[in-house]
Amino acid sequence: MSKKLTKRSEDYSKWYNELVVRADLAENSAVRGCMVIKPYGYAIWEKMQAELDRMFKETGHQNAYFPLFVPKSLFEAEEKNAEGFAKECAVVTHYRLKNDPDKEGKLMVDPNAKLEEELVVRPTSEAIIWNTYKNWIQSYRDLPILVNQWANVVRWEMRTRLFLRTAEFLWQEGHTAHATKAEALAEAEQMNDVYADFAENFMAIPVVKGLKTESERFAGAEETYCIEALMQDGKALQAGTSHFLGQNFAKAFDVKFATKEGTQDYVWATSWGVSTRLMGALIMTHSDDNGLVLPPNLAPIQVVIVPIYKGDEQLAQISEVANELVKDLRAKGISVKFDDRDTHKPGFKFNEYELKGVPVRIAIGPKDLEKGTVELARRDTLTKEFVERTAVVEKVEALMKEIQENLYEKSFAFRDAHITTVENFEEFKDVLENKGGFISAHWDGTVETEDKIKELTKATIRCIPLDAKEEEGQCVYTGKPSKKRVLFAKAY
């Protein structure tokens, strides 16, 4: 615990990796690319889930559950989707192990238990779900279907990093079916708005809402809405995507419905998801060289109370005050922990909760008892003040809002200072190299130019912002005419 974290300025990537492990959020497992999400990290994910789930239900969605496995023949039905994921599929080929006759106490795959058809561990569930929807949809009366699933998925990534890119990850995937194109498009945009709302108001992360270019779109989608966030190292992170799938999956799985007018039409689809990757975004956006910084709206422990005492008598006196505070704070819906462990010193505890990003720390010592005060420390600003004991609850309630807002404003200011408008490719490269962040530039709309820029700079088009103004301009690379600026960045 005493060893300091690597500083962000020294090695941002190392800082992140250390922080995730030392703040007890997650760790690598014995399975290549798969992580263990530890209780403290999982508690944050649970808070995210609860809020998102509430938002999904408020917008009319219900949860359901579909199989983990996708038979290969279904998986390959929508060709673009299949092509997009084929290279990273974990495949189940056998359904039994047996004793290895050559190795005492060891097992081997039983060659007699080979599956007739291989099963793909879902990298995403469009195929298995649309094969199911086929039986649920006959008429316009069966539409819309507004379903979400909380699940694990597997994508066999070669280079993995805790939360940001793991072979198995947890996510939610919404899959909706609609009678009209307009309705499906509206749904896709609505869910992207829900993600933006969640990112900004719960994660305290400002995001740009936009559309992906063709080459960055989800495999099988006609349009991909996204929210893009900016990390402290100037790299962008795609925090959520919402896809308008057109009739692609309906056609692949032959899902038609009788319209109000009595004709037959293919069903329109959307899918949308956010994953444990959000944990990475949360960690990287707010944290500092002392450790994690959590917005109160997602902190499993919002307030920690640490007693500073010598001997049992003092502890008893302090505990009385502390327990009173715990009760009063909980009555206000604030999650609070009184850490009266006698195995660790106050300094150790201070470091621990700083590392773990607890928004407010209250320390109570013998002098506080005399004066009727407590010492209150903010994790976001690292400032301390003495507060009258009678004023603590009100003060903490106000701080919950204040810290939440401060974190958002701070990251908004950083993000705002890191959207740079450039007019030519020299500027583009200079900003990318020396400043980082989003680069707002004109682009000629071709995949070739996009690819070339990526090849030369490693920057990709993060999105075409939904609020991009119409303006005459020239592509930053080819000089060809353009009518809108797009956002480039290096990305996670």
Place this chain on the structure above:
Amino acid sequence: MSKKLTKRSEDYSKWYNELVVRADLAENSAVRGCMVIKPYGYAIWEKMQAELDRMFKETGHQNAYFPLFVPKSLFEAEEKNAEGFAKECAVVTHYRLKNDPDKEGKLMVDPNAKLEEELVVRPTSEAIIWNTYKNWIQSYRDLPILVNQWANVVRWEMRTRLFLRTAEFLWQEGHTAHATKAEALAEAEQMNDVYADFAENFMAIPVVKGLKTESERFAGAEETYCIEALMQDGKALQAGTSHFLGQNFAKAFDVKFATKEGTQDYVWATSWGVSTRLMGALIMTHSDDNGLVLPPNLAPIQVVIVPIYKGDEQLAQISEVANELVKDLRAKGISVKFDDRDTHKPGFKFNEYELKGVPVRIAIGPKDLEKGTVELARRDTLTKEFVERTAVVEKVEALMKEIQENLYEKSFAFRDAHITTVENFEEFKDVLENKGGFISAHWDGTVETEDKIKELTKATIRCIPLDAKEEEGQCVYTGKPSKKRVLFAKAY
């Protein structure tokens, strides 16, 4: 919707299968043995999860998440556990698909992407978790570890049935680590008590708490606590298990800790789980020939309001009353749906909610408007009465408790009438054949006798009840001396 369910008395098994599908709870998928849990079924599961999760947290547990895959070498480390599950393991052998050169548009497993070590899709997570705990535990200060995981698991069952036995199912698995045997035993028993509490107070299912015999124990456990329920067809259903694992996994994964006294000792373990199988128990315990019957504590919709009207004007008047009721009931924490769909007639709706087991139905027609009443129907008793509009909220609140209690009492009475004490093997076979239910009988304590009885009758020892009295007796099969009665039954 009009077609009647098969009656329980005609074909209990067929009744169950039809009910699960027609009440929109679940259906079979394109993947052998894997089910789709539909929104209505999943909503019940979510209510179960929420209650259980609260109970786990109240007893000091935290959630975490461990990998879906278990490398074969870890899986085989605890030999009994491995042997117990080896025959039903889905195995991932490859991590990539590629285009099939012989079949345009088709994919095949890429032979160049064979894993060096096969990965078992977790049938249970002791192996991967104890391999992780190894790094978390050095000293007694790191104990206890009280962790739970909500997850999907896969056991390749040959004969599957919706909810009761599926290749993939959802469950929670608690995995705890302790410094002493006594503490681990107490934990295992505590969690079995939590399950019993949940079954009785939320599912309204009476259960017998007991211990499994050696041959029915979890593979790798030293003792398995269980709760056993009785279905309407007289067959028993194991609803939850909690295992004392001794030091077996600690030894298999070499997990030692420094004791308070400065010595080294292996860590003591428990694991405990309930699964979507509980859905099967819930359905089979309370439902009738008209469809599902749900206890109010787990019903996603506790009250449905159906308007009976001609024309828009009447609907508007009824809606005013209904919306007021909705508001008042929700204020009391009651989940209520006002079904004002104009695409379906009241009779259709009545059938639908009966089939779906909604505990209370309120119908409001023009005469009710005149009289200031509503018609209130109970799903459990199928009785109806008129209630003054001003008394509805209070009445419904009372009914929520009354129905919950009535369902429990009804199933308790049934269960009680189906525990039959027998003294010899003729009686045993007679009761099993003609009455069903639990048979309370003496047993000589040997695996041989247990096996023989199973072979002859298909009945197994469901448990040795925790509250079994010490009494002198003779084994129902061998006549050898016995000191306790055990419960036999045919089981799901």
